[in-house]
Amino acid sequence: MTTKTQQQITPELRRWIVEQAQAGHSAESVLQSMLASGWQEEVAIEAMETSLRSHLEAKAVAEGLPPSVPVPDPRLDDSPLYVDGGDRRVHILQNMYNPRVVVFGNLLSDQECDELIALAKPRLARSLTVATKTGGEEINDDRTSSGMFFQRGENDIVRRIEARIARLVNWPEENGEGLQVLHYRPGAEYKPHYDYFDPKEPGTPTILKRGGQRVATLVMYLGEPEKGGGTTFPDVHLEVFPKRGHGVFFSYERPHPSTRTLHGGAPVLAGEKWIATKWLRERRFE
Structure with missing residues (x-):
């Protein structure tokens, strides 16, 4: 990388940054040392981010973790209150980096929520989960909702929402699975689980042929229960309440619990909960 003053991030600089981190120096102290030595702040920050990211990735793989991959990610570096969804201004209500969780407000209109529910109702059936032993689907006692899938781009409302999601999280529409609508009656739940496919399971290679790993999830709330029904993240003691029209997005750069994306x-x-779920894959989903 070269700036206007031709400062370059050299291999020697990267090694020095990693050595400082290994020695226990804080990121702020390393940055101040670089600035005192004449490094531009923009270059220093980029050098630290890329060097430490590469170091942590190499260390993770050496310790047996699966390699990380690029993931969808909303552009929130300047802490915006709103982002452009193309056809709708979407609110940013919460932003967390570890795990990567973003809560969107005003993601769907009341009319869109009602229309999705109406279209889904005649096609509901007991929800299934992916059978990682075989690559197929199965009934799972941990998941007691009913649901259905729209084909990607199946109708006008699905196409509109898929385009909005792609713009918000910077990921191609074709990398998305079909939009799923789920209905939870009183007592129904989905116990904590991960959305990625476990590489150790025998059915995972078959599943991955359709578009690679899942790398992100977006849960959109179509109808509010009177009580309960929140989306929980047990590892970080977070609960997102199911407010109609809102959504919670989270990504996972490797299929491993270290992403802290255990959720349920x-x-x-009391009452009923309706949601729409969009899972995003590494590649085009077939």
């Missing part, structure tokens, strides 16, 4: 749908205690 808490039991509905």
Whole structure:
């Protein structure tokens, strides 16, 4: 990388940054040392981010973790209150980096929520989960909702929402699975789980042929229960309440618990919950 003053991030600089981190020096102290030595702040920050990211990735793989991959990610570096969804201004209500969780407000209109529910109702059936032993699908006692899938681009409303999602999280539409609508009655839940496919399971290679790993999830709330039904992240003690029209996005750069993306749908205690879920893959989903 070269700046206007031709400062370059050299291999020697990268090694020095890693050595400082290994010695226990804080990021702020390393940055101040670089600035005192004449490095431009923009270059110094980029050098630290890329050097430490590469170091941590190499260390993770050496310790047996799966390699990380690029993931969808909303552009929130300047802490915006709103982002452009193309046809809709979407609110940013919460932003977390570890795990990567973003809560969107005003993601769907009331009319869109109602239309998705109406289109889904005649096609609902007991929800299935991916059978990682075989690569197929199966009933799982941990998931007690009913649901259905739209084909990608199946109708006008699905196409509109898929385009909005792609713009918000900077990921190609064709890398998305079909939009799933789920209905939870009182007592229904989805116990904590991961959305990626476990590389150790025998059915995973078959699943990955359709578009690679899942790398992100977006849960959109179509209808509010009176009580319960939140999306929980047990590893970080976070619960996102199911507010109609809002959505919670989270990504996972490697299929491993280190992403801290264990999550679940808490039991509905009163009323009914409706959600739409969009899973995003590494590549085009076939």
